Amino acid sequence: RRNQVVRYSLYKLFVASMAIATLSVLAIAYANDVLGSGGKNFGYLIIAIGFGMLVGMWTLNWLSHNLKKGTIVVSSFLGSGAALILLARTTNLYYALGLIAVLGLGNIYITSSIQTILQHKIPRQIRGRVYGVQNMLINSAFTFPVVVFGYLADLYGITSAIALLGWAVLLMGVAGIFLPKFKTV
Numbered sequence: 001r002r003n004q005v006v007r008y009s010l011y012k013l014f015v016a017s018m019a020i021a022t023l024s025v026l027a028i029a030y031a032n033d034v035l036g037s038g039g040k041n042f043g044y045l046i047i048a049i050g051f052g053m054l055v056g057m058w059t060l061n062w063l064s065h066n067l068k069k070g071t072i073v074v075s076s077f078l079g080s081g082a083a084l085i086l087l088a089r090t091t092n093l094y095y096a097l098g099l100i101a102v103l104g105l106g107n108i109y110i111t112s113s114i115q116t117i118l119q120h121k122i123p124r125q126i127r128g129r130v131y132g133v134q135n136m137l138i139n140s141a142f143t144f145p146v147v148v149f150g151y152l153a154d155l156y157g158i159t160s161a162i163a164l165l166g167w168a169v170l171l172m173g174v175a176g177i178f179l180p181k182f183k184t185v
Contacts, residue, residue, distance in 0.1 A: 052104020074176035081170025
């Protein structure tokens, strides 16, 4: 709790996990209602996330040699938030697949960089407790926010829920700009 960088990293990990989990659940309705490709074809959207993650794994090493981890995380949140906001506004399948691939790429950059930051910033004697809290936060991100955004999608529509999710992710990136300790990690 006392280390600002560790606390903020855990918040960011929660939001990143929430975004991917929520988008995975909303993908069926998005494919059917917005893209018109049918609920059976939502798997292509999930494959696009995986493709983005694969590209992210291949390029992360090069990127981390040229940028600080905090900068990678903040930039990835800004890019992922913008991609989600744009995703809520498109009805083109190919454009949507590209934006979702960007989300997968950003998610790898965020989660891998945050894991590295946590390993360097957490004292050895409390690492187990912090990783226990991290595991609880990630599991929570796969339940509570998914229910909330599913409910919002039912009330206001799928595109509104995705846009709201995008703004939450984007604002997490904007908050990182104003945390100088985090950007220098």
